[in-house]
Amino acid sequence: MIILWLIFTTAHGATSYNKDRSVLGGSMLFWGMLLGSIPNLLIAAGLVFLSSSLELTAGRLTRVGYVLMLIGLVVPAVIDLAIQALGAPFFVPVVGIGLIVTAIGIRHNPRIGRLSRYLLLVIGLILLLAFMWALVPSEVTDPMGGYRIYGGLAHFGVGTGWVLFGISVLRSLAPGDRY
Template sequence: MTLIVGGLLMVPMWVRFTTLHGPTSFNENRHWLGGSSIFWGGMMGFASLLIVIGVYGHRALLEAGGRSARIGFWLVLAGLGIPALADIALRAAVPPFLMPLAATGLILLAAAHRHDPALPMTCRVALLITGLLLSAAFLMNLVPLETLDRFQWYRLYGILSNVLFGLGWVVFGASLAWKQQAVRSQERSGLRAVPPVSLDDA
């Protein structure tokens, strides 16, 4: 549930931030409720932190894919968790220096669990896509700003790294919750199907 809440929260928080900041690298620095665009950029860290907490809550499942899964798991926690805490502490969105770390971790997790029946196919695809989204968003930073600003790149960057990224975690969390609910229902059905033991049968 934490993953779903964090992913959903990411979308409106990014919309609020980008309307205050503007669509290009130039910060128009509008204000809302007394907070600047820089402040609201930092507040997006709370959504990221919820995602990190949700990922950690599924540690046993995600690390079960072997050594590469464990490496990927901790790369994701570090790549998402450290910037989230920095955003909140500084009340400003920090540069995406650790984005490649999170992207690599997500792709490693997807690859490590590619044949794992315990993790639904939808979850595996969501991990891969979110990793690719972060990779694409980070690569955009390598293009000169004067070129990117012609295409309102800051808004496109946010759609990749915040909106679609957040929705990817919603899909992951919802799919996993549905799988776990289905397993519990099957277990309850199996228990009800077992006939009670009678003393006369002993």
């Protein structure tokens, strides 16, 4: 997610005027499609793969958060692949709320460490903050590099959070649970 955001930002250009085919022959639309789909699908696959090890479906609150996370990750990824561009961030709050609800739901889960729970909470809060930033009119945010601030939060910050979460989860799993 982090690398794709950097490439997308480079292809997007410093203003709203896109630099066509400036990065490895791909346009801003191509890199946006990859940014909106590949990381989301990989994260969703990881969450599905580890759900039983982490007991992410134990308890009603945790299940609700887990389902919201998966919906918020998979649906926009499929849409971005279908339109072949980065779509609007309509599902960002769905993922953010899902992460926060999941973090609250797993607070008594001995399989998930405190750091992992806090990371889920922080990622969710960053996504909600990014979505609130996206709601500010572009006339206000453009002079401040609005899309870069949104992307810095929603892609760079969240991507860093997911990497840290993955490391924290792998460190907390027993060696036999890692596969």
